[in-house]
Amino acid sequence: MSFQGVLVPVLTPFKANLKPDAEKFAALCRAILDQGAGGLAVFGTTSEANSLSAEERMGLLEVLIGSGIPAARLMPGTGACALPEAIRTTGHAVSLGCGGVLLLPPFYYKGVSDDGIYAFVDGLIQGVGSSDLRVYLYHIPPVAQVGYSVDLVGRLHGAHPGTVVGLKDSSGDWSNTAALLAAYPDMEIFPGSEVFLLDALRAGGAGCITATANMNVPMIAASYATWRDDGADDRQAAITRIRETVQGTAPMVPLMKAYLALKTGDPGWATVRPPMVPVTEAVARELDAKLAVLGYQFPGI
Amino acid sequence: MSFQGVLVPVLTPFKANLKPDAEKFAALCRAILDQGAGGLAVFGTTSEANSLSAEERMGLLEVLIGSGIPAARLMPGTGACALPEAIRTTGHAVSLGCGGVLLLPPFYYKGVSDDGIYAFVDGLIQGVGSSDLRVYLYHIPPVAQVGYSVDLVGRLHGAHPGTVVGLKDSSGDWSNTAALLAAYPDMEIFPGSEVFLLDALRAGGAGCITATANMNVPMIAASYATWRDDGADDRQAAITRIRETVQGTAPMVPLMKAYLALKTGDPGWATVRPPMVPVTEAVARELDAKLAVLGYQFPGI
Numbered sequence: 001m002s003f004q005g006v007l008v009p010v011l012t013p014f015k016a017n018l019k020p021d022a023e024k025f026a027a028l029c030r031a032i033l034d035q036g037a038g039g040l041a042v043f044g045t046t047s048e049a050n051s052l053s054a055e056e057r058m059g060l061l062e063v064l065i066g067s068g069i070p071a072a073r074l075m076p077g078t079g080a081c082a083l084p085e086a087i088r089t090t091g092h093a094v095s096l097g098c099g100g101v102l103l104l105p106p107f108y109y110k111g112v113s114d115d116g117i118y119a120f121v122d123g124l125i126q127g128v129g130s131s132d133l134r135v136y137l138y139h140i141p142p143v144a145q146v147g148y149s150v151d152l153v154g155r156l157h158g159a160h161p162g163t164v165v166g167l168k169d170s171s172g173d174w175s176n177t178a179a180l181l182a183a184y185p186d187m188e189i190f191p192g193s194e195v196f197l198l199d200a201l202r203a204g205g206a207g208c209i210t211a212t213a214n215m216n217v218p219m220i221a222a223s224y225a226t227w228r229d230d231g232a233d234d235r236q237a238a239i240t241r242i243r244e245t246v247q248g249t250a251p252m253v254p255l256m257k258a259y260l261a262l263k264t265g266d267p268g269w270a271t272v273r274p275p276m277v278p279v280t281e282a283v284a285r286e287l288d289a290k291l292a293v294l295g296y297q298f299p300g301i
Numbered sequence: 302m303s304f305q306g307v308l309v310p311v312l313t314p315f316k317a318n319l320k321p322d323a324e325k326f327a328a329l330c331r332a333i334l335d336q337g338a339g340g341l342a343v344f345g346t347t348s349e350a351n352s353l354s355a356e357e358r359m360g361l362l363e364v365l366i367g368s369g370i371p372a373a374r375l376m377p378g379t380g381a382c383a384l385p386e387a388i389r390t391t392g393h394a395v396s397l398g399c400g401g402v403l404l405l406p407p408f409y410y411k412g413v414s415d416d417g418i419y420a421f422v423d424g425l426i427q428g429v430g431s432s433d434l435r436v437y438l439y440h441i442p443p444v445a446q447v448g449y450s451v452d453l454v455g456r457l458h459g460a461h462p463g464t465v466v467g468l469k470d471s472s473g474d475w476s477n478t479a480a481l482l483a484a485y486p487d488m489e490i491f492p493g494s495e496v497f498l499l500d501a502l503r504a505g506g507a508g509c510i511t512a513t514a515n516m517n518v519p520m521i522a523a524s525y526a527t528w529r530d531d532g533a534d535d536r537q538a539a540i541t542r543i544r545e546t547v548q549g550t551a552p553m554v555p556l557m558k559a560y561l562a563l564k565t566g567d568p569g570w571a572t573v574r575p576p577m578v579p580v581t582e583a584v585a586r587e588l589d590a591k592l593a594v595l596g597y598q599f600p601g602i
Contacts, residue, residue, distance in 0.1 A: 018384070018424070050382040050409035053355075053389075081351040083319070083575060088354075106576045108351035108408065110444055116576035123319070123575055143411055145446060146576075274384060274424055275407045275417035275447070 002099050002134060003075060003166070003188060005038025006220045007209040009046040011257055012060070014271040020056055021268065022063040028260075029069050031301045032214070036221035038207055040069070041102050041168070043077035045143055046211040046253055051273040054085050058092050071097035075136060079104025083120060087127035100134035102168060102209075107144040114152040121156055125163055133163050140170035140192065147171070150179050157184055168192050168209045174199060181205055194220045195243055198236040201227045212243045214256050215263075218299050241294050249287045250279045258284035263298045303400050303435060304376060304467070304489060306339025307521045308510040310347040312558055313361070315572040321357055322569065323364040329561075330370050332602045333515070337522035339508055341370070342403050342469070344378035346444055347512040347554055352574040355386050359393050372398035376437060380405025384421060388428035401435035403469060403510075408445040415453040422457055426464055434464050441471035441493065448472070451480050458485055469493050469510045475500060482506055495521045496544055499537040502528045513544045515557050516564075519600050543597050550588045551580045559585040564599045 010032060013024040029040050042064070043049035043057050052060075057076070065071050078090040078101040086103070093101050103124070105117045125133065137156065141147040148156075148167070156164045169177045170192025177191050181203040188206040191197065197208045197220065213220055216239065223235045249255055254272050261269035262284040270278050311333060314325040330341050343365070344350035344358050353361075358377070366372050379391040379402040387404070394402050404425070406418050426434065438457065442448040449457075449468070457465045468485075470478045471493025478492050482504040489507040492498065498509045498521065514521055517540065524536045550556055555573050562570035563585040571579050 045410075051384065051407070053383045053385045056383075056385065082354045082357075083352065084354045084357065106352070108444065109346075109576055110446070112576040113578055116578045119575035119578070143409065145411075274420035275410055275413040277414055277417045277420070 003039045003206065005207040005224050006036070006194075006213050006217055007039040007041045007075060007190060007207060008032050008037050008213040008217065009041045009044030009209060009211055011214050011253070011260070012047045012049070012052065013269055014273060015268065016271065018271070018273055020052065020060055022060055024268070025060060026064055026067040026069065028301055029064055030067070031299075032217055033069070033073065035217035035299050037213060037217050039073045039075055039099065041075045041077065041209050044102060044209070045140060045170070046214065047077070048253065048273055048276065049077045051276070054080070054089050058089060061093065061096060061098075065096050072099040074098045075100040075102050077102045077104065077138065079106075079138060081106045081108040083123050083127070086124050090124060090133065091128045091130070094128060094130045094133050100136050100166070102136045102138045104138045104140070104144055105146045105148060107146045110145055112146060114149055114155070117146070117148065117152060118155055121164070122159065125160055131162070134166075135160075135164045136166040136168060136188070137164065138168050138170070142170070142172060150176070150183060153180060154183060157187055166190065166206065177205075178203060193243060194223070195240050197223060197239070198227055198232055211252055211256070212246055215259060215298065216242055216296070219296075238294070242291065242296050245290050245294065246287065249290065250283050251276070254279045255283065255287060259287055260301070262288060264301055304340045304507065306508040306525050307337070307495070307514050307518055308340040308342045308376060308491060308508060309333050309338050309514040309518065310342045310345030310510060310512055312515050312554070312561070313348045313350070313353065314570055315574060316569065317572065319572070319574055321353065321361055323361055325569070326361060327365055327368040327370065329515075329602055330365055331368070332600075333518055334370070334374065336518035336600050338514060338518050340374045340376055340400065342376045342378065342510050345403060345510070346441060346471070347515065348378070349554065349574055349577065350378045352577070355381070355390050359390060362394065362397060362399075366397055373400040375399045376401040376403050378403045378405065378439065380407075380439060382407045382409040384424050384428070387425050391425060391434065392429045392431070395429060395431045395434050401437050401467070403437045403439045405439045405441070405445055406447045406449060408447045411446055413447060415450055415456070418447070418449065418453060419456055422465070423460065426461055432463070436461075436465045437467040437469060437489070438465065439469050439471070443471070443473060451477070451484060454481060455484060458488055467491065467507065478506075479504060494544060495524070496541050498524060498540070499528055499533055512553055512557070513547055516560060516599065517543055517597070520597075539595070542595055543592065546591050546595065547588065550591065551584050552577070555580045556584065556588060560588055561602070563589060565602055
């Protein structure tokens with residue numbers, strides 16, 4: 001497997017003028033890898049990737065690799081509504097040696113057919129035209145509304161078995177993840193939350209790609225590393241409680257950013273781009289108090 | 302009013318290699334203006350605008366204006382999920398002298414607050430920084446899922462009365478259009494379908510912006526021009542029947558493209574970009590037969 005373990009859709013820090021803060025971004029990426037992440041799924045939903053222009057995403061990717069982050073550990077999001085943009089950013093990621101790309105389907109038009117999404121992904125693969133391309137399909141119907149059906153995943157994998165190699169399932173529906181794991185055992189399937197980590201690993205999953213890992217790689221990575229050992233269910237329960245606590249407190253992206261601001265003492269972390277709105281320090285303190293009870297420790301940046 | 306009457310979200314023709322066919326696009330725009338359209342809302346949902354990159358849209362806009370289409374009659378769609386992209390394409394349209402822009406809200410993240418969308422539009426206006434900018438809000442919740450609430454429209458118009466001057470309501474919900482017309486009589490409000498044209502005009506609306514005008518400007522423009530005259534309800538009923546016939550036959554964008562291919566004898570018109578899928582000539586012939594019964598005549602390109 002080219003990716004395994006805990007992959008992190010890294011938060012994208014912004015300066016006060018709302019431009020991306022590349023230096024702070026590289027520091028977080030480095031810390032997350034040092035804490036045991038298996039890879040960096042930068043430019044995901046949690047990264048506010050769709051609030052970044054294609055140029056900004058490509059520029060940040062170059063900074064990361066230039067700063068010494070191994071390209072093979074990077075799985076940048078390169079999906080877009082427009083096929084030429086997806087071809088451009090995907091080709092750029094491949095040219096930099098990225099281990100894979102995480103591909104949203106085109107998400108503007110709703111009610112599109114599997115044939116239309118198939119044509120998009122097929123056109124992308126032909127447009128990039130590189131045997132180095134590894135596509136991980138990004139299925140997140142609660143946000144994108146448009147998704148990859150189990151049948152469509154099989155069609156794409158069957159047509160491009162060496163290229164369409166994996167999938168992130170952020171449906172939040174374990175029965176969908178289980179169906180994918182059963183149907184395509186040679187694909188690298190990642191649930192989109194650590195809540196399903198142990199279930200996924202027991203069914204042949206590759207790990208998980210999860211927002212909360214921005215602040216909790218050590219515990220999730222330990223659960224991954226020891227999933228066959230005694231006490232695995234208890235460790236899973238512990239990371240599930242933390243996830244549910246974060247999720248239940250406020251919208252996750254601004255909340256985790258406010259939390260990083262609180263714990264690092266750098267208020268700049270709290271900045272989000274519209275249409276997201278920031279949460280207050282008081283909410284971050286509320287989360288901190290809840291997490292303390294659960295034995296959580298901030299791993300630092 | 303800077304725009305009034307029938308505005309057309311012009312279909313975007315593609316070559317066999319899926320690149321936009323700028324020459325054919327300019328010809329259709331010219332024909333639609335000659336047939337009596339009040340303006341061209343290019344790069345709308347019907348135009349497959351979100352299947353075009355920002356560069357492609359800007360390039361096509363330059364071709365249109367270079368070919369002699371009056372910039373003042375153009376209301377290009379410049380919405381995007383990423384604020385920098387929306388600022389770039391909106392600033393470009395303003396620099397070319399476009400009469401307005403039609404602004405989708407950022408549509409990736411769902412369940413965002415009015416405050417977040419307000420910050421996006423406000424940031425756009427500040428980012429463009431031109432007193433020549435005229436923003437028409439594009440409300441199309443069936444597709445974008447994210448929309449402009451009646452309250453948010455008032456906040457934006459109140460904060461920027463000379464800039465946020467109008468709205469296209471593609472909610473398909475007449476009660477929403479009626480509420481907007483009643484609340485903001487000094488805004489230019491356009492329903493997103495000719496089905497609501499007469500109702501909107503009687504309530505102070507500015508006209509309509511409608512997909513079907515790609516093939517039916519003459520009848521809709523005549524209904525607009527004579528809405529205070531005897532027989533207005535009959536003329537409205539006739540254009541409504543045509544709209545409902547098109548809408549009930551197949552997905553409208555590929556259907557109208559296939560219909561243009563059939564009626565012009567140029568099969569290239571039928572090409573769509575993924576994720577849309579083309580419809581067959583047989584379906585276009587089926588539409589043609591239905592329309593003939595309704596007394597419809599293709600106005601040509």
